[in-house]
Amino acid sequence: MTWVNDVIQGILLGGYYGIIACGLALMFGVMRIINLAHGDIAVLGAYLMYLLLEHWNTSPFIALLPVLPVMVLLGYFLQRLILQRSLRSGMLTPLLATFGLSIVIQNVLEQSFGPNVDSLGGQAGSIVTSAWQINSEISISALGALIFATAIVIYGALQLFLSRTAAGRRMRAAAEDPDTAELVGIDSRAVYARATAIAVGIATLGGLALALRTTFSPYSGPDQLIFAFEAVVIGGLGSSLWGALLGGIVLGIAQTIGAQINPEWSILAGHIVFLIVLISPRGGLLTLRSGRGMRRRALARGGAT
Amino acid sequence: MSLLAIDSLELRHGLLEAVRGVSLEVAEGEVVALVGANGAGKTTLLRGIAGAHRPAAGRIAFDGEDVTRTPAFKRVALGIALVPEGRRLFANLTVEENLQVAIQRSRPGRWTVDSVLEAFSMLKPLRRQRAATLSGGEQQATAIGRALITNPRLLLLDEVSLGLAPVAVEAVYASLRSVIAEGVTVLLVDQDFTRAAGVANRVVCMLEGRFVLEGKGSELTREQITEAYFGLGRTGVGA
Numbered sequence: 001m002t003w004v005n006d007v008i009q010g011i012l013l014g015g016y017y018g019i020i021a022c023g024l025a026l027m028f029g030v031m032r033i034i035n036l037a038h039g040d041i042a043v044l045g046a047y048l049m050y051l052l053l054e055h056w057n058t059s060p061f062i063a064l065l066p067v068l069p070v071m072v073l074l075g076y077f078l079q080r081l082i083l084q085r086s087l088r089s090g091m092l093t094p095l096l097a098t099f100g101l102s103i104v105i106q107n108v109l110e111q112s113f114g115p116n117v118d119s120l121g122g123q124a125g126s127i128v129t130s131a132w133q134i135n136s137e138i139s140i141s142a143l144g145a146l147i148f149a150t151a152i153v154i155y156g157a158l159q160l161f162l163s164r165t166a167a168g169r170r171m172r173a174a175a176e177d178p179d180t181a182e183l184v185g186i187d188s189r190a191v192y193a194r195a196t197a198i199a200v201g202i203a204t205l206g207g208l209a210l211a212l213r214t215t216f217s218p219y220s221g222p223d224q225l226i227f228a229f230e231a232v233v234i235g236g237l238g239s240s241l242w243g244a245l246l247g248g249i250v251l252g253i254a255q256t257i258g259a260q261i262n263p264e265w266s267i268l269a270g271h272i273v274f275l276i277v278l279i280s281p282r283g284g285l286l287t288l289r290s291g292r293g294m295r296r297r298a299l300a301r302g303g304a305t
Numbered sequence: 306m307s308l309l310a311i312d313s314l315e316l317r318h319g320l321l322e323a324v325r326g327v328s329l330e331v332a333e334g335e336v337v338a339l340v341g342a343n344g345a346g347k348t349t350l351l352r353g354i355a356g357a358h359r360p361a362a363g364r365i366a367f368d369g370e371d372v373t374r375t376p377a378f379k380r381v382a383l384g385i386a387l388v389p390e391g392r393r394l395f396a397n398l399t400v401e402e403n404l405q406v407a408i409q410r411s412r413p414g415r416w417t418v419d420s421v422l423e424a425f426s427m428l429k430p431l432r433r434q435r436a437a438t439l440s441g442g443e444q445q446a447t448a449i450g451r452a453l454i455t456n457p458r459l460l461l462l463d464e465v466s467l468g469l470a471p472v473a474v475e476a477v478y479a480s481l482r483s484v485i486a487e488g489v490t491v492l493l494v495d496q497d498f499t500r501a502a503g504v505a506n507r508v509v510c511m512l513e514g515r516f517v518l519e520g521k522g523s524e525l526t527r528e529q530i531t532e533a534y535f536g537l538g539r540t541g542v543g544a
Binding site for chain 1: 355356357376377378381382386387389393395396397398402403405406407408409410411451452455
C-alpha cells in the first residue's frame with residue numbers, strides 16, 4: 001500500500017513539475033528557445049506575490065491576481081526587447097541571453113529580499129495543511145490536488161487555445177515555419193511575444209505553487225529549471241503539449257519511489273530516469289510521430305534558389 | 306501606372322548575387338511568366354517581391370507605394386501573395402487550418418475558406434486532414450488557395466507544376482486560368498516554358514541574375530528562348 005501512496009504522491013508532485021515545464025516546452029516548441037531563466041522567472045513571480053503580502057494582509061491567491069498580468073507583460077517585453085534580437089544570430093545567442101537573465105534575476109532578488117528562504121504557505125490558510133485521509137496508508141493533500149488540477153486546467157486551456165482559436169492556429173503555423181507564416185500575413189514576432197507572455201504567465205502559476213508547497217530563496221530558480229527541463233525531455237522535447245505533463249508525472253513518481261527506497265535517492269532517482277530516457281533510442285515518450293514530422297519539415301525547407 | 310515596379314533590384318545570398326540589378330514593370334491584370342535555368346535567380350526574385358528576402362539595393366514599388374523595406378506580412382495586407390516553391394504548407398495543420406491562418410491580413414474580396422474549397426472541390430473532403438497526408442496536387446491546390454484567400458492583387462507563383470503528375474499539372478493550370486480570368490495580376494515561374502507561355506501575356510527570361518530576353522510569348526521563337534535560357538551566343542543577346 002505504501003507503493004500505491006508513493007505513486008499517488010508522485011502523480012501529484014508531477015502536476016507541479018508539469019506546470020513548471022509547460023512554459024519551457026511552449027517556448028521551445030514555438031521559438032526553439034531554451035529559456036534558462038525559466039525557473040528564475042517562476043521564483044520572481046513568487047517574490048512579487050511575497051512583496052505584495054508584506055504590505056497587504058491577504059491570501060496568496062488574491063496576490064496572484066495583480067501579479068499575473070504584470071508577469072505576462074514582462075514576458076511580452078522580454079521577447080520583444082531581448083529574445084527577438086538574440087534570435088537573429090542563431091540558436092546559441094538566446095541560450096546565452098537567458099543564461100545571463102537568470103543570473104541577473106537571482107542577484108536582483110538577493111539584493112532586494114536577502115538570501116533567506118521564504119514561503120507563502122503560512123498565509124494561504126487551511127488549504128496547505130488539510131488532506132483527505134483515504135485509509136491508513138494513503139492520504140491526498142488538498143494543496144497537491146489543487147496544484148494537479150491546476151496543471152490539468154492549464155494544459156487543457158492551452159490545448160484549446162492552440163487548436164480552436166485563430167491566434168493559436170497562427171502560433172502553430174509560426175512554430176512550424178516562421179518564414180512561410182510571414183508570407184501568409186502572420187507577424188511572427190508578435191506571435192513569439194504572445195507565446196513568451198503565456199509561458200511567463202504559466203511560470204508565475206508555477207512560482208505560486210512552489211511558494212505554497214515549500215520554501216524558496218533567490219537561488220531556487222535553477223533547481224526548478226532542471227526539474228522542468230527533465231520533464232520536457234522525458235515527455236518528448238516540446239513535440240507534444242501533454243508530453244511535458246506526462247514527463248512531469250514520470251519524474252514525480254520516480255522521485256517519490258526513490259525517496260521510499262532511501263530518502264537521499266529522491267532527486268537522484270529522477271535524474272536517473274531522465275538519463276535513461278535521454279539515452280534511449282526514442283529519446284522521449286512522445287517523440288516518435290513528430291520526430292518524423294520534424295525531419296519532413298527540414299526536407300521541405302531545403303532547396304530554393 | 307504599373308501595379309508592380311521594380312527598379313535595379315539586387316538580392317544576395319551572402320556573397321552570391323542571385324539577382325543583379327533587374328528592373329521590371331508589371332501592369333494591373335497582366336500575366337508575366339518568368340523562365341530560366343536552375344539558379345538563374347527566379348525564386349529569389351519572387352521572394353524579394355513578396356518581402357521574404359531583403360534587397361541589398363534597388364527599389365520595389367507596389368501600386369505606387371515604396372515597399373522595399375516593408376516586411377512580408379504587411380505586403381500581404383497590401384495585396385501581394387506568394388505561392389512558394391515546394392508548397393511549404395504547415396504540415397501539422399489541417400487543410401482548413403492552412404487556409405484559415407492566412408485570413409488575418411487578407412483584403413476584402415471574393416475568396417474565403419468556403420469559396421476556396423468550392424473552387425478547389427478536390428479539397429472539400431480533405432478539409433480536416435493534416436496537410437502532410439495530401440498528395441502533391443492536393444498540396445499545391447491548398448497552397449494556391451492559401452494565397453488566394455488573402456485576395457491578392459498580385460499573385461506570385463513559384464514552380465507550381467514542379468513534382469506534380471501531368472493530370473495534377475493540368476488541374477492546377479485549369480484553376481489558374483479561372484483565377485487569371487478574374488483579373489488578378491500574376492507573375493509566375495515555371496520550368497515548363499510552353500505551359501507558362503500559354504497563360505502569359507509576356508515572357509521574361511532570366512540568366513545568372515539578369516533579364517536576358519523579354520517579349521510576348523507568341524512572338525518569341527523556341528530558338529531565342531533556348532539561347533537565352535542556356536546563355537548560348539551571349540554576344541547576340543541584349544541584357
